[in-house]
Amino acid sequence: MDNMPVHMRITGLAVSNEDVDTRRSAVSDLKASWTKLTAPNQLILKAAEIAAALGGDGVPPASLGNEIQAAVQKHASAFLYIDRPLEVGICAGMAFVELAKSELRVADWTAVDLLATALWLALDFQPALQEQKREDLRREVLDVARSRSMGAAEKARERSTVGDFLDLVVTIGEESKVTTNFKKAVNGTIDALRRNAALDREELDFLWWLQFGRSLILNKPLSALSEPVRLVALGIEAAGYLRRLPCEVHRDVVLRFVDADPELDLGQLLDAIGADRPVLGKGYTEGIVTAVPGVFPLLSALASGSVQGSGSTEVRPASTWGSRALLEAALAQIIARGPAKL
Numbered sequence: 001m002d003n004m005p006v007h008m009r010i011t012g013l014a015v016s017n018e019d020v021d022t023r024r025s026a027v028s029d030l031k032a033s034w035t036k037l038t039a040p041n042q043l044i045l046k047a048a049e050i051a052a053a054l055g056g057d058g059v060p061p062a063s064l065g066n067e068i069q070a071a072v073q074k075h076a077s078a079f080l081y082i083d084r085p086l087e088v089g090i091c092a093g094m095a096f097v098e099l100a101k102s103e104l105r106v107a108d109w110t111a112v113d114l115l116a117t118a119l120w121l122a123l124d125f126q127p128a129l130q131e132q133k134r135e136d137l138r139r140e141v142l143d144v145a146r147s148r149s150m151g152a153a154e155k156a157r158e159r160s161t162v163g164d165f166l167d168l169v170v171t172i173g174e175e176s177k178v179t180t181n182f183k184k185a186v187n188g189t190i191d192a193l194r195r196n197a198a199l200d201r202e203e204l205d206f207l208w209w210l211q212f213g214r215s216l217i218l219n220k221p222l223s224a225l226s227e228p229v230r231l232v233a234l235g236i237e238a239a240g241y242l243r244r245l246p247c248e249v250h251r252d253v254v255l256r257f258v259d260a261d262p263e264l265d266l267g268q269l270l271d272a273i274g275a276d277r278p279v280l281g282k283g284y285t286e287g288i289v290t291a292v293p294g295v296f297p298l299l300s301a302l303a304s305g306s307v308q309g310s311g312s313t314e315v316r317p318a319s320t321w322g323s324r325a326l327l328e329a330a331l332a333q334i335i336a337r338g339p340a341k342l
Contacts, residue, residue, distance in 0.1 A: 007090045010133045022075035029071045030095035038111050040335040047118035048294045053089035054138045055126040060088040093141040100148040104155040116148035117331050122295045125311040153245040160192035206241045228272045228318040235325025246330050251323050258319045266312040289332050299328045
């Protein structure tokens with residue numbers, strides 16, 4: 001059972017059975033509507049809207065507010081989001097939680113995976129809320145988003161079972177016309193071999209890169225880079241070798257270079273990176289990264305040289321910045337190029 005009855009009490013108003021039931025119906029409608037979203041940019045913008053409604057003062061973007069209002073009004077005609085703005089975050093958050101329950105796929109990259117990753121990045125950058133009930137909702141959505149993204153990354157790298165070829169059947173029809181099931185007999189086995197080979201190639205490319213001992217982006221030995229610069233550069237570079245979202249092991253590889261792990265806020269990180277910033281941010285000066293800094297705060301800061309968002313003043317270890325660089329860059333790559341074929 002969902003936590004809708006609990007989260008509805010965020011509003012501070014008396015909550016009736018009808019309130020809970022109509023919002024659940026609206027959530028079901030939103031889930032069906034959002035399932036149809038497939039364009040990466042749409043999904044990133046949707047994640048940013050949901051995160052904005054869940055964090056800060058809880059006042060949602062007008063576009064999301066109107067969308068939630070239309071969904072709720074189908075079941076509770078008197079509802080106006082401007083009177084109950086916190087319910088926008090409740091309904092949007094619960095709609096995502098329901099979406100994230102969809103089955104993980106081995107061979108595919110799904111819109112839900114992208115939405116979850118973007119929402120994880122946006123919510124994780126926000127400061128914790130002082131209002132405990134709202135923070136519980138925000139934290140629930142964040143945890144579900146993280147779990148879905150990491151689960152999708154691990155699932156995508158499961159090796160396929162390579163079965164035997166099916167029996168070849170040759171049929172001779174009228175006028176001696178010959179037909180066979182050749183493609184059906186061999187395609188399953190060949191597709192599994194190709195997919196496993198692609199995963200092997202990803203691992204090999206990633207591990208060969210690791211042996212270089214230098215930053216290819218900055219063209220400097222890793223030993224010549226300060227720790228914050230080294231971890232951010234490695235996170236961005238590592239993402240370039242991935243065909244899907246990063247797994248925990250990719251994060252661990254980047255973080256093997258952690259030493260003192262100094263803590264910095266985003267402004268201090270930019271200062272530490274210094275003259276290397278334009279080089280690291282070169283590939284992100286245009287497009288969705290700078291358009292939605294709430295999802296890509298680190299990459300957009302590297303691209304523009306300025307920081308945005310309340311989370312930018314929060315002090316974080318250099319290892320956290322390195323992990324974020326890996327995830328932001330991997331997501332940006334998927335949006336720009338699409339997931340590489342497996």
